[in-house]
Amino acid sequence: MLIILSMVIFILVRTLPSDPMLLYVSQGSLDHLTPEDVEIARHEWGLDLPIWQQYFNWLKDAVQGDLGTSFFFKTSVTSLIAQRLPKTLYLGILAFIFATIIGMLAGTVAALRRGRWQDHLLTGLANIGICLPTFWVAELLMYFFGYKLGWLPLSGFTDPFTDFGMSVKQTIMPLICLTIFDIAGDTRQTRSSMLEVTGQDYIRTAWEKGLNEKTIVKKHILKNALVPIVSLKGISFGYIVGGSVFVETVFAINGIGRLITQAVIQSDYAVIQGVVLMTGVTVIIANLIVDILYVILDPRIRETGV
Amino acid sequence: MANRNKKQPILHISESRRVFKALFKRKIAVISAAVILLTIICAVFAKWVAPYDPYTMDLTNIKAVPSWEHLLGTDALGRDVLSRIIYGSQSALVVAIVSVLIAAISGIILGLLAGYFTKVVGVIIMRFVDTLQSIPMTVLALAIAGLSGGGLVNIVIAIGVSLTSLYARVMRGQVLKVKQSDYILAEKMHGAGNFRIMFLHILPNCIPVLIVTITMQMGSAILMEAGLSFLGIGITPPTPSWGSMVQDGAAVLTTRPLLTIAPGIAIFILVYAFNTFGDALRDALDPRIRNRK
Numbered sequence: 001m002l003i004i005l006s007m008v009i010f011i012l013v014r015t016l017p018s019d020p021m022l023l024y025v026s027q028g029s030l031d032h033l034t035p036e037d038v039e040i041a042r043h044e045w046g047l048d049l050p051i052w053q054q055y056f057n058w059l060k061d062a063v064q065g066d067l068g069t070s071f072f073f074k075t076s077v078t079s080l081i082a083q084r085l086p087k088t089l090y091l092g093i094l095a096f097i098f099a100t101i102i103g104m105l106a107g108t109v110a111a112l113r114r115g116r117w118q119d120h121l122l123t124g125l126a127n128i129g130i131c132l133p134t135f136w137v138a139e140l141l142m143y144f145f146g147y148k149l150g151w152l153p154l155s156g157f158t159d160p161f162t163d164f165g166m167s168v169k170q171t172i173m174p175l176i177c178l179t180i181f182d183i184a185g186d187t188r189q190t191r192s193s194m195l196e197v198t199g200q201d202y203i204r205t206a207w208e209k210g211l212n213e214k215t216i217v218k219k220h221i222l223k224n225a226l227v228p229i230v231s232l233k234g235i236s237f238g239y240i241v242g243g244s245v246f247v248e249t250v251f252a253i254n255g256i257g258r259l260i261t262q263a264v265i266q267s268d269y270a271v272i273q274g275v276v277l278m279t280g281v282t283v284i285i286a287n288l289i290v291d292i293l294y295v296i297l298d299p300r301i302r303e304t305g306v
Numbered sequence: 307m308a309n310r311n312k313k314q315p316i317l318h319i320s321e322s323r324r325v326f327k328a329l330f331k332r333k334i335a336v337i338s339a340a341v342i343l344l345t346i347i348c349a350v351f352a353k354w355v356a357p358y359d360p361y362t363m364d365l366t367n368i369k370a371v372p373s374w375e376h377l378l379g380t381d382a383l384g385r386d387v388l389s390r391i392i393y394g395s396q397s398a399l400v401v402a403i404v405s406v407l408i409a410a411i412s413g414i415i416l417g418l419l420a421g422y423f424t425k426v427v428g429v430i431i432m433r434f435v436d437t438l439q440s441i442p443m444t445v446l447a448l449a450i451a452g453l454s455g456g457g458l459v460n461i462v463i464a465i466g467v468s469l470t471s472l473y474a475r476v477m478r479g480q481v482l483k484v485k486q487s488d489y490i491l492a493e494k495m496h497g498a499g500n501f502r503i504m505f506l507h508i509l510p511n512c513i514p515v516l517i518v519t520i521t522m523q524m525g526s527a528i529l530m531e532a533g534l535s536f537l538g539i540g541i542t543p544p545t546p547s548w549g550s551m552v553q554d555g556a557a558v559l560t561t562r563p564l565l566t567i568a569p570g571i572a573i574f575i576l577v578y579a580f581n582t583f584g585d586a587l588r589d590a591l592d593p594r595i596r597n598r599k
Contacts, residue, residue: 004437016453127585131577133529133549135536136570139556143563242444246533250556260445261537264452272449276441283440 005280006062010055013273058273067277068270070263077274080259085278087157088248088255091171092240095178100233102179103186110187111194112217122187129184134177134243138250141173155252174247181243182236189232193225200224226297234290238283328590335586341579349395358386360393360546369562378568381551382558387565390546391572397535397547398576401462402527408466410520413473414512418504420474421481432478439471447530448537456539465530469523476519480512514591521584525577532573548573 058068067077110122146154152169160167197203198221206216244257252258256275263271329335348355357377364384372379378387420431438446450464484490485508493503534540535549543550548569555565 001433001437001440004433005440008434008437009441012449013453016450127582128574128578131525131529131574131581133532133536133552133570133573133577135533135549136552136566136573139552139559139566140570143559143566147560238440238442239444242442245444245448246536249537260448264448265539267453272453276445276449279442279445280437280440283442287440 001284002281005284006059006277007055009273009276009280010058011051013269013276014051014054062277067274070271071268072263072266073268073271077270080271081256081274081278084255084259087253088241088244088257090160091174091178091247091253091255092237092244094171095175095182095240095243096233096237098175099179099182099186099236103183104190104229106183106187107190108194108217108222110191111198114195119191123191126184126187126191129180130188132180134181135246135250137180138173138177138247141176142250145173155250157251157253157255170251174251174253177247177250178240178243181239185232185236185239186229189229190225193228194221197221197224223297227294230290230293230297234283234287237286238279241279241282325590329586332586332589334582335590338579338583338586341575342583345395345576345579346399348392349399352393352396356386356389356392358389360385360390361544362386369558369565371562372564379562379564381554381565387551387568390551391548391569394546394548394551394569394572395576397458397541397545398528398531398573401458401465401531401541402524405462405465405527405531406469406520406523408462409469409523410473410516412466413470414477414509414516416470416474417477417479418481418509421478421485422500422504422508424482428478431474435471435474438467439475443468443526444530444533447534448539451534452539456534457542458545461531461534461540464534465527468530469527472523473516473519476515477512480515481508484508484511518584518588518591521580521587524580525584528573528577528580 061068065078067081069076070080073080106122106126110119110126113119142154145152152172153166156170158167158170160171203216203220206220211220241257244255245261246257247253248255248257249261256279259271260275262268263275330339362385364380366384367376367380368384369382370376370380370384376386376388378391381387381390416431416435420428420435422428446468447461447464450467451461454460454464481504490503490507493507498507531540531547532549532552535547536553538550538553540549541547551569552566552573555562555567555569559566
């Protein structure tokens with residue numbers, strides 16, 4: 001799986017028609033832009049080798065933790081990622097936790113109060129939430145809370161250990177943007193899978209046994225409704241990474257999302273390969289965890305071996 | 307659940323007519339269909355609908371506030387915002403329709419093959435699809451579009467590729483389900499070839515699910531186009547795109563917030579219409595939900 005991933009990424013990055021060397025050489029001044037210089041630079045970076053050889057060179061280094069050197073930052077991609085990852089991870093994990101809690105709560109309420117105003121309100125909000133463009137929400141929040149009301153700082157990121165108050169303030173808006181889509185998705189999924197379970201016979205049996213609502217909801221409905229929600233959460237990890245591309249660009253946070261945007265615009269091969277590989281691996285690990293959770297949640301899956 | 311026990315007269319109406327009726331019984335479905343239709347009309351007849359040319363710069367009248375002449379004002383280069391939004395629907399719709407079609411066709415073929423030949427071919431295809439899916443859609447589209455230089459054609463391909471894996475999965479799941487049916491077995495016993503079974507018998511059975519997926523994916527494709535254009539690697543300026551309009555507006559966000567708000571609302575409304583219509587379509591097509599409502 002990882003080998004295929006690395007191959008797909010490599011072929012994708014190297015075969016698309018972009019020439020980083022033109023930009024690279026012309027970076028200093030335009031007088032240097034002669035075909036010879038471009039050739040020299042290409043040789044220096046090993047881009048004149050056949051593609052399979054480039055791939056094996058990259059792979060050999062990658063398994064040892066060396067993802068190559070950035071054309072533009074002139075530093076190793078591994079250290080670049082190490083430097084930027086904590087910010088994205090910090091926001092991403094917070095967003096993941098908040099979205100899960102709020103989304104599942106809202107979905108549960110909507111399912112239990114099905115057809116009443118709580119359901120209409122929450123489902124309506126969730127339907128709106130999945131349609132909002134992240135970058136637009138970010139701009140609007142910035143305008144209203146940052147500029148109009150002046151409650152929150154416009155942009156930036158502070159380490160929570162150096163200045164906790166500032167960090168919290170700067171985290172609020174990015175966090176809202178990152179969570180909206182996820183909260184909405186979780187609400188919809190929780191509601192629909194809970195409704196699916198509520199109609200089952202064993203739930204009716206539980207009611208007839210005279211169990212109280214709390215026990216039924218917690219022990220019987222939620223537990224059985226959890227499998228599709230967990231599988232959605234596995235995917236939502238990818239959405240949060242995707243969202244951070246926009247959020248970090250708007251709020252000027254130097255994280256992974258901004259790094260990949262810059263790298264793509266500059267055709268910085270090593271950085272793109274490194275970041276995409278890293279996000280891919282993260283998602284694969286997240287899916288593995290989901291698979292393990294499946295078995296814990298639903299022992300039936302173990303037998304059929306899905 | 308109560309009506310399950312009730313005796314239902316067997317009606318001989320065609321399935322398509324029943325779906326049509328079930329679909330348009332709901333007000334929200336009618337409204338969203340109308341919004342989609344209206345947007346398509348606006349895009350096709352933009353020349354006549356738009357009050358101004360979207361490219362004409364009026365430097366004497368930049369960043370104008372909304373007035374009767376310019377209903378949504380003008381942007382930093384004096385171009386009419388309303389006209390640019392109307393023309394922007396062309397970018398949004400063209401990219402969405404073509405990229406979703408690319409994704410659907412390639413995904414359907416991959417999924418059909420993977421579901422039908424479950425041995426070697428299926429395993430190889432699904433490994434590939436799983437791999438594609440492990441890269442977040444936004445990141446994948448960003449990388450493809452950016453590295454191939456942006457522009458209309460490239461983002462269509464980029465979005466198309468990043469949406470493919472979903473269709474392949476949906477299609478494979480459907481094929482695995484339909485393959486179990488007796489009539490496929492009967493078809494096999496009659497000596498029908500693999501491709502005949504796949505395209506003439508399995509594919510038509512998956513069409514309802516595919517239509518729903520396609521409608522729902524239109525929204526994602528529109529959001530992605532807007533996102534890529536926002537980042538500056540989508541539709542090439544000066545061609546109007548809602549995403550790049552939000553980006554342009556961001557520069558004057560503090561003084562003219564409307565330049566950012568208006569195109570965003572356009573994105574939201576169209577995406578919402580597609581999603582809601584897709585939801586309604588699924589409910590109308592899914593016989594399990596049909597009885598519950």
